Amino acid sequence: MSHEEQRAEVRDFLTHLEQERQLSPNTVKAYATDLRQLTTFLTEYLARSEWDWSDPDIDRLAFRGFMGWLERQGLSKRTIARRISATRTFFGHLHLEERLEADPTSAVRAPKVEKRLPEHLSEGDIREVFEAAERRAAENTLATTRELLILELLYGSGLRLGELHELDLSTVDRDSKLVRVMGKGRKERIVPVTDSTLVAMGRYEPRREEVIAKKETALLVNAQGSRLSRRSIQAAVGSCFEAAAGAQGLSSHALRHSFATHLMDAGADLLAVKELLGHESLSTTQIYTHTSKERLLSVYKDAHPRSE
16 A cells, blocks of 8 residues: 555545544544554554555554554653554554454553643632633623633633633524533533623623624624634633633633533533533533542541641
């Protein structure tokens, strides 16, 4: 199989991810990078420029070699695990499409990766961030009222940045206090919005109307009346985070993590939090139980006279 044929197989797979599985452009791009590295390694490992994905020498030993090759490049276990996951998904796809008789990655295991507790803000930090945002919103400008609304939706409803970016004005149902969100894989979910979010919208909308471009449906708009970019949303959050020492340097995703952590700390049901976050797997949500336990242990050690 020529280089072009090898690339064609990968292109077909990436098209499948984009069109059928409806993964985000960034996720598809990450798969492309992972498979480009796999192709580079296999060409070096097999010591020939032309080879086929069904080559019998592409076996468990080859994939162990790939992991070693990635490790020698100084990549972290987390990155290597992602490369192996992409490799397994690709070969699994080829097998399902009957382009391979068997999946050579079925017995391959990625390196174990320690689960990192997600970065989040304490309730005190959240309070400081929102108090500062409220003071700024009192200026009644497009930027400051928009900043407060961004915080309310990211923390109050646990949205991802990309989900917030895609919201239209019509997706918020004020009467029901719900917002319709298009999550990962183009899966829709309905999430509650807080009363304070609706108040923030009421302050922001008159400023939005002053700049809105014709036929623009976006909830969040810039000074030209067009949909606000993801980068601008991130910058707005970063600016608000300057108000609290514990929030400085964190990304907008920390508000989503804080949303989940504070719900768990307050005794929320794990399955309910899973649905609110739009997670496919319960195991993804369970990391917040670890965060909650860490906090409880810290409180116990600080408060109980015999904890030492």
